[in-house]
Amino acid sequence: MSHTAYDHELEEAWEDDLKRRYPETDYDPNGKEKDSFRNYDEPGRDTVREFYRINHEGQTLALVQEKKAQFAPGKHGTMTIWEAMEYLDTLVDDSDPDTDLSQIQHLMQTAEGIRKDGHPDWFILTGLIHDLGKVLCLYGEPQWAVVGDTFPVGCAFSDKIVYPEFFSANPDTQRPELSTPCGIYEEGTGLDNVHLSWGHDEYLYQVVKDHMPEESLYMIRYHSFYAGHREKAYDQLMNDHDRKMFRWVEAFNPYDLYTKSDAPPNVAELRPYYEELIGKYFPDPIAW
Ligand SMILES: [Fe+2]
Numbered sequence: 001m002s003h004t005a006y007d008h009e010l011e012e013a014w015e016d017d018l019k020r021r022y023p024e025t026d027y028d029p030n031g032k033e034k035d036s037f038r039n040y041d042e043p044g045r046d047t048v049r050e051f052y053r054i055n056h057e058g059q060t061l062a063l064v065q066e067k068k069a070q071f072a073p074g075k076h077g078t079m080t081i082w083e084a085m086e087y088l089d090t091l092v093d094d095s096d097p098d099t100d101l102s103q104i105q106h107l108m109q110t111a112e113g114i115r116k117d118g119h120p121d122w123f124i125l126t127g128l129i130h131d132l133g134k135v136l137c138l139y140g141e142p143q144w145a146v147v148g149d150t151f152p153v154g155c156a157f158s159d160k161i162v163y164p165e166f167f168s169a170n171p172d173t174q175r176p177e178l179s180t181p182c183g184i185y186e187e188g189t190g191l192d193n194v195h196l197s198w199g200h201d202e203y204l205y206q207v208v209k210d211h212m213p214e215e216s217l218y219m220i221r222y223h224s225f226y227a228g229h230r231e232k233a234y235d236q237l238m239n240d241h242d243r244k245m246f247r248w249v250e251a252f253n254p255y256d257l258y259t260k261s262d263a264p265p266n267v268a269e270l271r272p273y274y275e276e277l278i279g280k281y282f283p284d285p286i287a288w
């Protein structure tokens with residue numbers, strides 16, 4: 001695989017910002033380590049601000065509809081899950097390879113955290129695959145259309161979304177029909193009927209939706225929807241089934257955010273276990 005340039009620094013800054021916004025202490029019932037992720041540098045903050053300025057301006061209803069058509073599964077060939085993991089791992093950080101986890105390490109570390117807590121195998125597998133939609137970067141997509149918090153489009157942007165002030169530059173805010181709490185949607189319609197901003201969550205959901213249980217699909221599809229699963233915004237678009245399923249999204253989130261402090265996993269050693277687990281749910285290469 002070719003060595004693809006990728007702004008890993010931005011991804012790191014975004015993740016640091018997430019941990020600043022949602023420190024682990026909010027999640028840990030035993031109140032163990034409180035400050036491990038609070039140290040984040042101010043320069044990273046500007047990077048994140050600039051990222052969200054571009055993201056919030058560009059994520060319109062029309063953009064999302066266009067990307068869904070452009071990246072419908074099958075347009076980028078077939079790969080097994082393991083092949084996708086290795087492909088994603090070609091996203092490397094040229095500036096500082098020693099301090100960052102590789103993509104495979106992050107996936108495996110998330111999965112191992114879930115496994116250690118005794119969760120079902122599909123939950124473990126969800127940890128292993130949840131970021132594979134980031135292969136969008138390898139298709140040449142800009143990072144503002146791959147990573148970052150996601151949020152509904154086609155209705156008013158909530159001020160619970162990070163950096164809400166940047167939505168003033170989003171053309172959809174000039175369209176009154178898209179600027180009410182429900183916008184183009186019926187109240188309580190259910191999130192399956194709602195377009196979220198485009199990125200790795202929705203893309204992977206489309207790729208794996210016939211293979212994983214529904215709880216897993218919620219985790220995959222909504223793991224970056226912090227305004228929803230952490231801030232409880234957009235309740236007007238959710239139905240009771242979404243509310244029930246969001247317990248799984250909430251259960252997944254700490255493994256994604258807070259397992260990075262653990263020792264890096266031994267990928268080679270763990271590979272046979274994970275290959276077998278992949279084979280249980282994904283018997284063949286799938287369409288990407
Ligand atoms: Fe993610």
Ligand SMILES: [Fe+2]
Nearest residue numbers: 106130131256
């Ligand atoms: Fe992740």
